[in-house]
Amino acid sequence: MAPSPTGTLHLGTARTALFNWLFAKKEGGTFLLRIEDTDIERSKEEYIKNIYDGLQWLGINWDESPTIQSERVNEHKQIIKTLIDKGFAYKCYASEHELEEMRETQKKNGLAPKYDNRHRNLTPEQESEFINAGREPVIRFKISDQKLITWNDLIRGKMTWSGKDLGGDMVIARRAPADLIGDPLYNLVVVADDSAMQISHVIRGEDHLANTAKQILLYEALDLNIPVFAHTPLILNSEGKKLSKRDGVTSISEFKKMGYTSEAMANYMTLLGWSVPEGINERFKISEISEIFTFKKVNKASAKFDWDKLNWLNSQVIHEMSAETLLENLNPLFKENGWHLPSHEWGINLVGLIGPSMVLINDGVDQAKSFFEEPELIDDGKKQLEIKEAAVILKFILEKLGNTDADSFSKEKALDLINQATKHCDVKKGLVMKSLRAALFGTLNGPDLIQSWVLLSRFSKDRTRISRFI
Template identity: 40%
Template sequence: MTITTRFAPSPTGYLHVGGARTALYSWLYAKSQGGKFVLRIEDTDIERSTQEAIDAILEGMEWLGLNWDEGPYYQTQRFDRYREVIQQLLDQGKAYKCYCSRERLESLREQQMANGEKPKYDGHCRDAGEQDGDYVIRFRNPDEGSVVIPDHIRGDITIANSELDDLIIQRTDGSPTYNFCVVVDDWDMGITHVVRGEDHINNTPRQINILKALDAPLPEYAHVSMILGDDGKKLSKRHGAVSVMQFRDDGFLPQAMINYLVRLGWAHGDQEIFTLDEMLEHFSLDGISQSASAFNTEKLIWLNQHYIKSLPVNDVAKHAKWHFEHQGIDLSQGPALEEVIAIQADRVKTLKELAEISRYFYEEYDEFDAKAAKKHLRPVAKEPLELVKQKLAAISEWKPENIQAAINETAQQLDVGMGKVGMPLRVAATGSGNSPSLDVTLNLLKIDQIEQRIDKALKFIADRENS
């Protein structure tokens, strides 16, 4: 048997954190078992499904690196198959036409609630035969016995059939319903393991009964607990970013996101940081916790910092490039992005921040940071700037050690501390008082750029003196 899992989102919005974690768990289980991972778009809710949402789901999956082996399949392209199976159930007496009016059903519901009973269909049309008028088609649920859901996370879940009613599997307009489509899809696609949110537990016994009626094999189930925000309430927009692509936009690496998501409900000892190979080696459905998980943004930031610093710069650059371009920074006008990352990685939490603080490598800054200029571009800095400009211009081979030597010589010649040269030069070269060490920073700039920026700083000092 080939282990086959699926991720089956409804395209009514973005790929959210909970969906991404479910997709990751499904993907990891299939890949760790040498199996297949299927992507299925459950778009039967035609009014709410959009192409924009489909694109957002596919983009999110691709960004996370969760490649699928089959699909994407679309339920709206399989209506003929659903009708065929519905007709089969009708022919076998396992489904029937229900002609009950909306008024009758509402009255029944009100009466049951008034009696303190669980509202459910009473089987009125089970044996009524053909009639005139509009109808839905209902599945004839077993009256007796129980459904046992073998769940990898929660153990066996038992639900009495008396708790279930006869599910509508086709609406009056002829369209099939969600719970029925899922059953046929899982059967046809050979799904062996269904990993999904705990909000589907109520659907599972209904789906199992339909699978049994079709003599179809039953998949194994793993119902994953919900994700909570820091305040203990279900994760939602009020907690900040919940869309996977919003995390991309905010400057997170997919490697950090995957590492964070896998630990959001699953553990392997006390290990926090996992390579993809380690995830595939250790992951199991039985290792997923029953408890709800709390989303901790600070933990994700910590992981992101780790990956920015520890991944090969080429890997970081692939994702950082988007942020530089998104901020309108022309990477052709400066050093190789990999060189900038190499000296900036220790200084940032996100790729967005990396782009923001690296702009001076690729374009001229408009003005100095006010606080840094006030402190360091004072009249006393004029002489050090003029002299270091000359010494930098005299360097024959432009490399960090020669740049540092020029700065040291300036300080020695003027008999001042290194800060009296270095800080005015840093503000002149970068526009602010923060940068990596000056030797590696200036090494990525051109001498004519540095000279122009020193002249700009000298003019600032002169204007300050004359004001």
């Protein structure tokens, strides 16, 4: 797996890493990680850390220390020199202005943009003229228009590309003075590093198909072993377009921040392009799937991102959590809001109450807020408390609570008090319960009233809240 640290870990990159990891585990292989940081201007240490953190959070652990591509730049340049010496590559002095004019002419003639190989066969005299004019060359690798490139893709079967469709001779090093070799570029360095790392299988997105054809030519020119390739389907948004930053949340750290669990994310990403074998439930752990994963079940067609499916999986993970585990996830978020548990047991009871209705971990913060902070009275609660009997009911309940020990207040005592209020005030039980809920939580919606009341009573917040409406 070879992510580029020019941004945070993207969903698509993480899915590709997951397929690599699953395949390596299934085949008893080694999952390797390489940081492709040759884009010096855009690569940042913070993005490298984000990639490491994101993969580890998902449960995708690499088997050896990561390889840092930029640390091998001297080896890359030596390989470029070898290609030049063998006649497979050359220095191209075409200026950016000339290249732009070339592309504009092609466009006017209805042709696809393509380098016309104008400097492939410069004479020494022509090259000297360019050098004396102060031009700095790029290094280009020769690609024959007549060349056919084929490989057997583990997902797409036999693939064939024609050299004439690869955009002309390929730049493999950036501009530099003629006596130097500039910064090596992507297609060259990945071939060099894959060979040095003895990579047997390269698994990446289908948007790299053209790169694979170019890289096979480099493998052949350098007389290196060509790895097996597999190109995974793209991930599309709801409109059928490639998922991008324009769709909002795309990075793994953003999903985590929203309250998605690592287990649900890994589960869902596996389903983005992989079909579950018959008899296997869609809800699974990746450690289980690693035993049966094959590329025969990976689809060629693009996968459409489905928020509803992800939310369902996430809710299942949360609902399967023990109260202890759920509290471990929520308590740090509570503390961020300045909320502190009266006791561990109280916290366990709280998450047991709100857990069944949670879809995201962050839902627990929203649902717990009214237990820590006095809620505002919203429309339905206000309307309920305007009923003339409401104040009488609440006054009766508050008087009874004054004779009750908060520490010993229980579900049974709460139910008994509601029954007493119903009888004493000569009203229906529903009116009592709705008025009580409105006073305690400011609204008529929420989790089980009795359990909620008992939790509030542990630190006498029920008394304080009821007294506001008498």
